[in-house]
Amino acid sequence: MNPPIWRFPLTKPLAYSYVRMSTDIQLKGDSLRRQSERSKKYAEDHNLQLVEDFRLEDIGVSAFKGDNVSSGALGKFLDAVKAGRIPKGSYLLVESFDRLSRQKLNASVALFFDITSNGINLVTLSDNQLYKAGEAEFAQLIMSIVVMARANEESEIKSQRLSAAWGAKRRAIGDKKLTGLCPAWLELSDDRKSFRVIDDRAQIVRRIFEDSASGQGSFVITRRLNDVGIPAFGRSNGWVQSYVTKILQTRAVLGEFQPHTKQNGKRIPFGDPIPGYYPQIVDEELFLRAQFARGKRRIEGGGRKGEALRNLFTHLAKCGYCGAPMHFLNKGFGPGGGTYLKCSQALRGLDCVSTPWRYQDFERSFFLYVKEIDLGEILAASATKSEAIALDDRLTSLKEKRHQLEVQRERTYALINQAISIDFVSAKLRECENDLAGVDVQITDVELQLSEFREQQSISPDELHRLIDQLQETEGPDAFAQRTMLAGRLRDIVSDLRLDIEGTKPRLKKAEALFDQARTDPTERQRILEVIQRTNIEANRYNRSFTVVLADGISRKIVLNNDDPTDFIAEVTVDAVGNPAGTDRGSDLQTLFGLNPAH
Structure with a gap:
């Protein structure tokens, strides 16, 4: 007691x-x-x-x-x-x-x-x-x-008087602003009727959103702002991560003002946001792409990013045999040095293939054969985007808008249990459903445009090799920005990536185990295994390969020449409904690709 x-x-x-x-x-x-x-x-x-x-x-x-x-x-x-x-x-x-x-x-x-x-x-x-x-x-x-x-x-x-006063202020927004408080990139005019944009600060805010949309997290953006020496807003002597995050979260950049009230000493939203209250400094598409990228980083994690973001395939590349993530291994300089991708299971001493794949070789092979990545536009980092990049960005923003509308719809459903007018809830739900239907139509239209553009897209082999050289040789801040954008694009386009470093060779162990279970005569067992191994080598089944599954359901398997990362033995593409099409160099495609392309 x-x-x-x-x-x-x-x-x-x-x-x-x-x-x-x-x-x-x-x-x-x-x-x-x-x-x-x-x-x-x-x-x-x-x-x-x-x-x-x-x-x-x-x-x-x-x-x-x-x-x-x-x-x-x-x-x-x-x-x-x-x-x-x-x-x-x-x-x-x-x-x-x-x-x-x-x-x-x-x-x-x-x-x-x-x-x-x-x-x-x-x-x-x-x-x-x-x-x-x-x-x-x-x-x-x-x-x-x-x-x-x-x-x-x-x-x-x-x-009642307070509510009426706020209501009167909201109705008189065109005559006078509700409050003199405003974001750091704005200032209130002398007559209190409008806000002026502080141009240099607005440019910094837009750059923060562009960096976020390209895949950079708040910590990396904050570090860049401080490294470059961009002055922080207000009296602070440097940028802090929490403030960068706050900027990325606020819809004030879109021009919205959310009134608040105090309950139990805490500020809570009061009424609906007021659109057009502030000058808009970030377009909605960029804002939505930044929110989409931030959401992906929360779910997938950002991964460790070195100065040039060495591994573009973090959280993406997996072992084709056990499904474990491929670990980025840096062996330093010297004859046995370099960077590699290796199965994380094997790295921990568990039962899987321990052979590594030299990272630069894999990166080059990947971009040579996964042409859905607009490598030229990303590396150019030009002010004018290619049509494919613009359509990709538009598609990302529309999907994020759809996600936000779905969240809003669920919150509206929750109001039913709070004794709120059914007529009010019904009107809000109809509004959500109409907005969702409109966004779905736009998504379908953009996906169709993107598909038609990619069918017409072409780039010469020499130009593609030059771009990959540029990607792998560039250093400094520009390289980080380019590779960050590229890593973000990969996560948008690729849904699965499996590496078979020794081709089908590890699966020979399964055949050996089956013979042992059947107690096959040792001489006969050895003869059969030698035949299997010889035919596999002749058919290039032990060559390294990778399988990529794209977000639109198309999958592609590439069998490479082990001595040349730019040369392939066979390439097969399977469309979303399972129809294969491919090119070989004398190999048996049915044997090579009889397995599910995703494995």
Whole structure:
């Protein structure tokens, strides 16, 4: 059992002073001092022991909604009374009834009786009235009810006036802004009717969104801003990650203003956002692409990024035999040095193929045969985007908009259980469904345009080799930006990537195990295995290969020349419905690709 809330012998009744103020601004005035001094004087005049080390204060807590009882100090006091931690016969000193409650009359009266019926004497200091525990006189009760009713009425009027004032301000937005507070890239005009864009800051904000959309996280963006020496907004001597994240989250860049109100000392949204309140500095497509990229990083993780983002296939490349991620291995410089991709299972000493694949060789082979990546445009990093990149960006933004509308629809469904008007919820749902249908039509149209463009797209082999050389040789900040953008594009286009470093060779072990289970004659077993191995080598089945599955359902398997990463033995593409088409160099395609292309 919890100990009582006092630390001295009881020689006289205890008195507890309860102080409530609707906002902490009143602390700057006379309210706190006045209430405290009145409590001390009453305790001295009536021979009471004032308990001063048990603070009963609800600062900035509403009595109009009963928050001081449900979650505030007054509620904790009542819990302590009922638990026997405060002795019966103690006194609760309040300035007036409106400090206890401003709720509707039935709730206020119930609170009054909850206090007095549990053995606590209630004192209102403003009129020096004592309401004894369980002994309040009829005239006193009538007077207390009148005071409590008036307190609720005053709060209702105040609430209505505040709402009306905000409503009037919202309607008069064209004449005057609601508040002078604004984002750091804007400033309020002298007549308070509009905001001016601070151009150099707006350019920094747009660059932050572009970097985020290209795949860079808040930490990397913050580090770049500080490394380049771009001055932070305000008085800070440098950029901090939390502020960059805040910029990426705010819809103020789209021109929206979200009014807020305070509840229990916390700012919460108040009403619908007001579009067009601020000047828009980031277009919606870029904003949505940044949100999409941020969401992917939260789900997949960002991976460790070196100076040039060496591994473009983090969280993407997997072992074709066991499905474990391919680990990026840096062996340093020297004859046996370099960077490699190796099965993470094998790296941990578990049973899988331990042969590594030289990273630069794999990267070159991948971009030679996965032509859906617009390598030229990404590496050029030009101001004018190619049509394919523009369509890709448009598609990404539309899919993110669809996701946000689906979230909004689910939140609207949740309102049904909150006793909110069915007509209101129905109207909101119809609005969501109409918006979703419109976005679906746009997604279909963009996907069709993108498909037609890629069918017509062509690039010469020499030009492609030159671009890959550029990708692998460029260093410095430009290389990081290019490779970050490229890694983001890979995650958009590729849904699965499997590496078979030794082709089908590891599967020969399964055949050996089957022979052992069947107790095959050792001589016969050896003869059959030699035939299998010879035919596999002749058919190039032991050559390294990789299988890529694209987001549109198309899959492609490439069997490479082990001695030349730019040369292939066979290439087969399987469309979304399972129809194969391919090119070989004398190999048996049916044998090579009889397996599911995704394995």
